[in-house]
Amino acid sequence: MRDWFRRFMQGRYGVDHFSHFLVILAFLLMFIQLFIHHDVLRLIISVLVMIILIFSYYRTFSRNHYQRYRENEWYLKCHNSVKYFFSRERNNMQQRKTYKIFRCPNCGQSIRVPKGKGKIAITCPMCKTEFIKKS
Incomplete structure (x- = not known):
């Protein structure tokens, strides 16, 4: 069989x-x-x-x-x-407890920054666009 x-x-x-x-x-x-x-x-x-x-x-x-x-x-x-x-x-x-994740306004790339640093200038590693956000 x-x-x-x-x-x-x-x-x-x-x-x-x-x-x-x-x-x-x-x-x-x-x-x-x-x-x-x-x-x-x-x-x-x-x-x-x-x-x-x-x-x-x-x-x-x-x-x-x-x-x-x-x-x-x-x-x-x-x-x-x-x-x-x-x-x-x-x-x-x-x-989520230790990092805050932002999206680049230009290209949409996810960017991870540490929490609790206040207002910081974030530079996108892909398109080099700089934007300011509160972490």
Whole structure:
């Protein structure tokens, strides 16, 4: 049985990060569906779950490696940008006690200065614009 499946999967794309995300999304929607009592909404969610699962299996068994690779790269690009945003915000929240973060009025670059220094002249490291702010 194991050899049969291994031979069957030869030349097929297989499972990647995007496929994992789709399956987890489908299970999450199924869990949410348990708490919905409106029949039409439950039907819509169950159809959506079926579409997501069918697409996930289609991607897994596909032989078009190039297209599946592009889809996975798109997903990873979106995932990493969201992940980077939240890690940057978490980092800013941790530094909020000791530093104040300003944005350059010219280019928008984030500039970190120590708190409690009074009015200071801040020079942007990117565009060399100087502006005065209270830290």
